[in-house]
Amino acid sequence: MPTKLHKNPTIYTLATDLGLKVTTDPVTAIKDHCHRQIKRFLKEFSHCTTLSGLLDLAAQKLGTTFREIHSDADLVQLTQEYADRGETCAALFNSELTDDVYGVTFKLLRPGKFDLPYISLIDCRGSKKQRCYFTKWHELGHLLILTDQRRLSFKRTHALHELKSPEESMVDVIAGEFAYYAPMVRPYAKGSLTFDAIDAARTALCPEGSYHSALIGLVNVWPTPCVLVEAKWAGKKSSSPGQYFSSFALRAVSVLVNDAARQHGIQLHKxxxxxxxxxxxxxxxESLAEGTGVEDLCWWESSDGTRLEKREIRVSAKRIGDTIHALLIPR
Ligand SMILES: [Zn+2]
Incomplete structure (x- = not known):
């Protein structure tokens, strides 16, 4: 995503509106701008050492209060609460939280003496609950890139039908940077990368993130090489209709090669x-819960018969529902 995004004129304009010096890559310039703010918050509150703590700190410093919505009744109640306070945005709560929208931030017209200037509604209804932690970081991402001028005119983060806008993609990139903020993960990433180590880091750092997002977020920033594979019984989408059903096999439906593994030249494809x-x-x-083995990366073969390079790996596999998650660690 960032490769296309860094050539996007909207992102370039955003970076220059933020007063950033952009040479070639506005995405990196904007990410650095956000990192500087987060570092400043942490310098002021050095006792903050967990990801959950960082989320609360950043929300406080950026001026928003999260309000989680777990049911339709919660939404009705919250709408009433803000309507009673004379906030015209309350009339938009229901219509803004469409099926594709997970969160939305409004600027309050008449915040109370102890209120923060914004509220961020976080939709946790149904399957959206899984993403609630990431949604919070997404809303903070919007606030991290508000220019002074937009801060004055800001009403809400989502204009309808703009969900796939370049700015939304940029905000997702920012959320990804901080939801599993590497400097905070590092102290928990000293030993070998195992499912147990991930569970321990997740419990200590941010139990509110879903297991799935923690797995991806933590493997991504772990300092030692690892490939995370999600395997499922699946067909090959590029096959012709006649071949599609015969192409069914256990396949790597999603693959994450972390930075450390990439630096070692390791590749594996979806x-x-x-x-x-x-x-x-x-x-x-064999319907097992989990298993481990010492294997070789050259066992993996693409559909055109290309084999991966020979390299010994330790594989841990774990069943989660109908998906097998696996950590492939070079030895
Ligand atoms: Zn957004």
Whole structure:
């Protein structure tokens, strides 16, 4: 995503509106601008050492109060509460939280003496609950990139039908930077990367993030090389209709190669078939809860027969529902 985003004129304008010196890459300039703010908050509150603490601190410093909505009744009650306070934005609460919108931030017209200037509604109804932690960071992302001029005219973060706008993508990139903020994860990432280590880091740093987002977020910033694979029984989408059903196999439906692994030249691509001799395959076919094994990356083969380079890896596989999650760690 960032590769296209850094060439986008809207993002370039945003960076210059923020007073940033942009040479070639406005995405990096904007990310650095956000990092400087977060570092400043942390310098002031040095006792903040967890991701949950950082979320609360950033919300406080950026001036917003999160209000979680867990049911339709919560939304009705919140709408009434803000309507009673004379906030005209209350009339928009229901219409703004459409199916695709997970959160929205409004500037209050008449905040009370002890109120922060904004409120961020976080939709936690149904499956949206899974993303609630990330949604909070997304809303903070909007506030991290408000220019002085926009701060004055700011009403709400989402104009309808603008969900896929370049700015929304930029805000997702920012949320990704801080939801699993690398300097905070590092003290928990000293040992080897295992599912237990991820559980421990998640419990200590941010139990409110979903297991799935923690897995991705933590593996991504872990300082040692790792490839995270999610394997499922799936067909090959590029196959012709006749071949589609015969293409079904246990496949890597999502692959994350972390920075450390990329620096070691490790590659693995989405849709590769899981090798039948891999423990990932046994955990799937034998309905096991988990398993580990010492394997080789060259067992993995693309559909055109290209094999990956020979490299010994330790594989841990774990079943979560109908998906097998696996950590591939070079030895
Ligand atoms: Zn947004």
């Amino acid at each position: 849709n590769f078939r899981v090798p039948e001799r891999s423990v990932i395959h046994s955990v799937f076919t």
